[in-house]
Amino acid sequence: MSAPLDIDQLQTFIAIVDTGSFTKAAGRVFKTQSAVSMQMRRLEERVGKQLFIKDGRGNRLTADGDKLLNYARRIIRLNSEAIAAFDDNRLEGTLRIGTPDDYADRYMPEIIGRFAKTHPNVELYIVCEPSMDLADKMGKGELDIALVTHNPLLRQSDVVRTEPLCWVGSANHPLKDDAPVPLAVGRRDCQWRQLACSALDADGREYQILFTSWSSTVVAAAVLAGMAVSILPESALRTGMKVLTANDGFPPLPPVQIGLMKRPGLSTSLVNAITDHITACLDNITPAQVDDDMDGEPKAYSRYYPRLRAGNMIPGW
Template identity: 85%
Template sequence: MSAPLDIDQLHTFVAIVDTGSFTKAADRVFKTQSAVSMQMRRLEERVGKQLFMKDGRGNKLTAEGDKLLNYARRIIRLSNEAMAAFDDNRLEGMLRIGTPDDYADRYMPEIIGRFAKTHPNVELYIVCEPSPSLAEKMSRGELDIALVTHNPRLRVSDVVRTEPLCWVGSANHPLKDDAPVPLAVGRRDCLWRQLACSALDADGRDYQVLFTSWSATVVAAAVLTGLAVSVLPESALRTGMKVLTAADGFPPLPPVQIGLMKRPGLSPSLLHAITDHITACLDNISPAPVSDDVDGDMKTVTRLVRPRMAQVMPGW
């Protein structure tokens, strides 16, 4: 009978992938770099496959390593869930979480699903409101943590994800070249709306706000039907949306960041438990693949989301 996989080796294997290096992984798993290398040699001997290969001065996963990664994450997750189920000191109580509704659509299903499995005795109380409202609730002690659009001018939050902000329009409805840019955006205090308008102002391009809403559904409908242009983070792109670039007359936008606000005095064990899940979930999001369509001398780049990606609209 084949010997089972060593879960400690799998922990180290996943740490290498998540940190991007053997050295950083050694710090995460509290081992020396030589011990980490030895573990990976033994894991490769165990599965009979090469898991890493040289990539310049670093290492990258082989096809077999990528195959093992999915199993390793599942094994570790199941192990953690099993240990939590029999832990007499497992976490209990209530955790009050705030998030904009668009972030809730995109990120929260995996976050709360994983957290509920590992900490079944913790009640999650989730509030969906715009980032400014969540910041006010945090200041009044009405929430324990909040996932918000990072805006250091208005509030303090720890950045947990950074990605490009893109102009998006309908892939099936071309814009009129001689008309002002029709916009579908959030309310006036929406950071992404401010970035979009400032970029168009600086570029000297005329625009008109046609749709203002906190509703992700309303803004998505306006874009997909060709009625308006909006701005979205790269991970939120949907089938039927086209990324508009300088070739289409749209100026570049700064990257956007998702921040995490934490209530002072929150139980460290609860805080670490939920932030670990949030960080892991956001780190696992992949950028949308690119589909290039060439029509004569015009090259249109359309980014489409992977099927597993849920709908997300701007993080107001």
């Protein structure tokens, strides 16, 4: 019978990916760098695959390393849930979390579900508002954690996920080639609205803003009804939407980064608990299924752009 994977080795493996280096990981898991390197050699021997490969002065995950990462996070998460189930000193209290509603639709169900299993005595208070308003609430101490669109020019946050931002329209309602692009976007200070308008301006393409709303549900409804085009991150795409690329006359957009804001002074154990759940859940988000052409056959959006995940983007590697 094959020996089981070592939990301690998997924790170190995840720490290397999350921190970006063996040296930083050593500090997180309270080991020497040589001990971390030894653990990774033993883990590679155990799975019979090379997990890291030299890349300049650093290292990066191999395809097998990326494959193991998903399993490692799941194993560590289940291990934590099992331990918490028998812990008489569980975390208690209220955790106030803020998130825009488009992130809430896609991310929060799994985050909330898993956190509730491991910390049933912690009450979660969820606020859904735009990133700018959430940052303001964080500054006033009205929230403990906020999942926001990362924008270092406006607010400080730790990047937890990076993914493509794309143009989307209805798969069942073709656009009129000779008409201005009808847009469904957020309010004037919305970062994605500004990106969309700037990209179309630079491309010399005419457009008209027909729908303005902070609600991702309203924007998605306008797109699915064939009344407008919008821009959405990969994880927010829905069945019935068609990704619009350069072949459709739409300019490329920069990727979107999702950041995590934390209130200073918040319980370290509570912050670590929710942060670990958020990071693991976001890393497990799968590429959205959208309609490639008018035949309505679902395709993964990553067909159009390389998939970018914060868990696999290792700074300096």
